[in-house]
Amino acid sequence: MTAGIGALDLEEAGAVLAAESARFASFGWMRGTSGNLSVVLSRDPLRLAVTASGRDKGELTAADVVLVDGRGAAVQGGRPSAEAELHARVAALTGAGAVVHVHTVAAVAMGCRAPGGIVFRDLEMLKGVGQPAHDVDVVLPVIANSQDMTELGDRLEAARNPRMPAVVVAGHGLYVWGADPRQARHHTEVVEWLLELELAGT
Numbered sequence: 001m002t003a004g005i006g007a008l009d010l011e012e013a014g015a016v017l018a019a020e021s022a023r024f025a026s027f028g029w030m031r032g033t034s035g036n037l038s039v040v041l042s043r044d045p046l047r048l049a050v051t052a053s054g055r056d057k058g059e060l061t062a063a064d065v066v067l068v069d070g071r072g073a074a075v076q077g078g079r080p081s082a083e084a085e086l087h088a089r090v091a092a093l094t095g096a097g098a099v100v101h102v103h104t105v106a107a108v109a110m111g112c113r114a115p116g117g118i119v120f121r122d123l124e125m126l127k128g129v130g131q132p133a134h135d136v137d138v139v140l141p142v143i144a145n146s147q148d149m150t151e152l153g154d155r156l157e158a159a160r161n162p163r164m165p166a167v168v169v170a171g172h173g174l175y176v177w178g179a180d181p182r183q184a185r186h187h188t189e190v191v192e193w194l195l196e197l198e199l200a201g202t
């Protein structure tokens with residue numbers, strides 16, 4: 001599965017997001033309807049396909065997708081994810097083509113343990129987020145949670161580290177992005193692996 005901007009229509013995007021979502025749900029990262037995914041369909045104006053709100057993320061179909069604008073408001077389809085505005089903000093801010101949000105135990109536990117940011121160093125897996133495997137501290141920012149997506153977006157913008165395509169939301173979960181859904185998936189799996197390692201206390 002590859003998806004460049006403008007390469008997908010809404011239904012195709014829904015099929016891609018459903019497949020990605022089923023994968024993350026199978027890992028236990030989207031329990032109890034948690035989490036949401038998006039892919040950018042156009043840049044100007046900004047339009048994203050985002051998962052519909054409140055669905056079981058392990059059972060999505062290609063129809064469980066909503067087209068939203070740059071503020072996360074529905075343009076076509078039903079009720080978008082409650083966090084659609086944040087997806088649009090991340091896409092606008094970072095230039096990402098796809099955004100992943102998962103509720104992992106490791107993200108919440110490490111956000112609690114290191115509220116000032118989680119530092120990784122000297123790990124081969126850092127190459128999976130484009131960073132050196134040796135001698136460089138790479139910080140994964142942690143931001144406070146909010147039910148206000150504009151506030152959460154402001155916090156993400158202020159805290160984000162251009163070296164790390166991810167942010168932990170304390171007491172909530174993990175936001176990760178990439179150029180397309182495939183890269184966003186790889187970044188998600190790498191960051192979650194790093195968090196699980198830290199949590200293991202090595």
Ligand SMILES: CSC[C@@H](O)[C@@H](O)C(=O)COP(=O)(O)O
Pocket residue numbers: 031032033034035036051052053054055080081082083101103
């Ligand atoms: C267990 S529901 C958690 C939600 O409040 C939210 O954080 C979430 O990740 C899913 O919201 P959704 O509106 O389905 O995209």
Ligand SMILES: [Zn+2]
Pocket residue numbers: 034035083101103172173
């Ligand atoms: Zn969430």
